[in-house]
Amino acid sequence: MKAAVPAALITAPGSGQGKSMVTAALARLHRNAGRKVHVFKHGPDYLDPMVLEVASGQPVYQLHPWMTGEAECRWRLAEAAQDADLVLVEGSMGLFDGDPSSADLAKLMGIPALPVIDARGMAQTFGAVALGLASFDPGLPVRQVIANRIGSSRHGDMLRQSLPQGIDLLGAIPRNEAMNIPDRHLGLVQAGELGDLDQRLDAAAEVLAEAGLAGLPLPVTLEAEAPEAPPRSLQGMRIAIARDAAFSFIYRANLDLLRAMGAELSFFSPLADNALPDTDALWLPGGYPELHGAALAGNSGMLAAIRAHHAGGKPLLAECGGLMACCETLVDKSGDSHRLLGLMPGRAEMAGKLQALGLQSLSMAQGELRGHTYHHSRLDTDWVPFARTRKLAGTEAEPVFCHNGLVASYFHGYFPSAPELVADIFRGQAIRPLNDQEPDHA
Structure with a gap:
């Protein structure tokens, strides 16, 4: 064209x-x-x-x-x-x-x-x-x-x-x-x-x-030439995506890719809804959960629904703000603590200054997922990272945690850079390190 x-x-x-x-x-x-x-x-x-x-x-x-x-x-x-x-x-x-x-x-x-x-x-x-x-x-x-x-x-x-x-x-x-x-x-x-x-x-x-x-x-x-269509690796998969004032950091290209791979997307609000759509996988993207800690903690129906999804071993991708919501406790800028999902031990706490910034990538056997990190909170957990991103520029690499279908990190991924890896995350398939060695698990 x-x-x-x-x-x-x-x-x-x-x-x-x-x-x-x-x-x-x-x-x-x-x-x-x-x-x-x-x-x-x-x-x-x-x-x-x-x-x-x-x-x-x-x-x-x-x-x-x-x-x-x-x-x-x-x-x-x-x-x-x-x-x-x-x-x-x-x-x-x-x-x-x-x-x-x-x-x-x-x-x-x-x-x-x-x-x-x-x-x-x-x-x-x-x-x-x-x-x-x-x-x-x-x-x-x-x-x-x-x-x-x-x-x-x-x-x-x-x-x-x-x-x-x-x-x-x-x-x-x-x-x-x-x-x-x-x-x-x-x-x-x-x-x-x-x-x-x-x-x-x-x-x-x-x-x-x-x-x-x-x-x-x-x-x-x-x-330019139009790109080849991605494989239909998510055909028949239903993916529910959090999207509201607390969770909104979503690349349009990521949604386009999921649909092009055959996924059926639905959206829900962890702030306003009290139940999940019928779904096979969840995506909690980044956003501002720290500004809505009390509302998120008070929505017992939604917390229970997401906990049940995770307890069933279903896939859940949590990026940055999504990771914060998965912790037991979120501490906001005022120092107030909010009990959230508790899918991973520890707490996320807002800091007085920027904690991480820069372009990064996650290299697995299924591909190199490129993206970035940018956050003002810090994580305190005793989980051992499954993997770490590689930094292209900026601050230190981010840990990536995997447990019972949950993949959580401060890292924001640009899905079209690694379609096969993204498909395996949402299908709950094992993501494999490049060196084929058995990684540390939480």
Whole structure:
């Protein structure tokens, strides 16, 4: 498949420059103009895509040359180009931060990088920052930049005049409350927690229109071959997935893969429901269980249902927040303790700072499951890990626990990277270490 479509990668010199809201506001601006906008997110982030989906009205997928693979990056963009009027990719961190960085993705895809630069407290130095971004990697020219959070039209004029030849100011966005979304320790708050998100996005889109950002970027030709269909390894399997305000960190690509492998998916709320759907396997994904400890602990019907599922030896995958819920006790930020599932001994306790961050993978005989870790809690358990992830970057590797059908870890997996391994987890089949040695069991 091959098509040309206006496209840009929205990036920044670093985190906190406002690129997430600028990307969302651009998506809403062009959607409101009657265009079909497809947005993607570089890296493993869960929260920005929630807002970007509301902004664009279209599904948002992750792109990361290591985690999702280069071929999938090409395919998803080329597929989007078939019917899109605009393709936007939100970068992560700073333009050249990480390996692979947002710059690496832009070069791989042939998409121009469009930096958003927070101009507060800057005048002529704005031009120096833009020049640095444009000249750091000759393989990634930067032709345009966006000034964010300017103080006045005069300030915008100063910024425009500071730019060297060959770099244009696409737009200058004034400081405006419409360009702000509340955040939390993992990033933006979840889109579902903002009852007025649509109104916020419409207001932000108006701010961008007035700042001169209503035009489309230049077209880019995107080309790729469609991937082969995965094996129907989960044909006839019923998988129930927790999805509510406490458990929401779910890659769309993971759901797509499970369905493509033949699974029948259903969703339930550990906060609101008191029973499980009829199911063969459970998935408790990451999220914010620490914000809902009392409600989770008070839902005795749901706790009993999940305990019965586990007691029957049925498969259960618990990722990060799901792992926390599987502990005997969860201690929240206020120091309050909540008795939860008790499927594994010990407790998860919120810490005062970030405990783990980075890209990681779990290598088993069935494949290498790639993903990441990011959490502010720590685990105290006497279980011995079945295996440990391998870190690509960031903090220490994460333990993986296996017991009576339960697979639990702080590690978040990107399922399409290892379909066979994922299928065996949900079928309750033994996952085997690469070296074929008998692992330690809890």
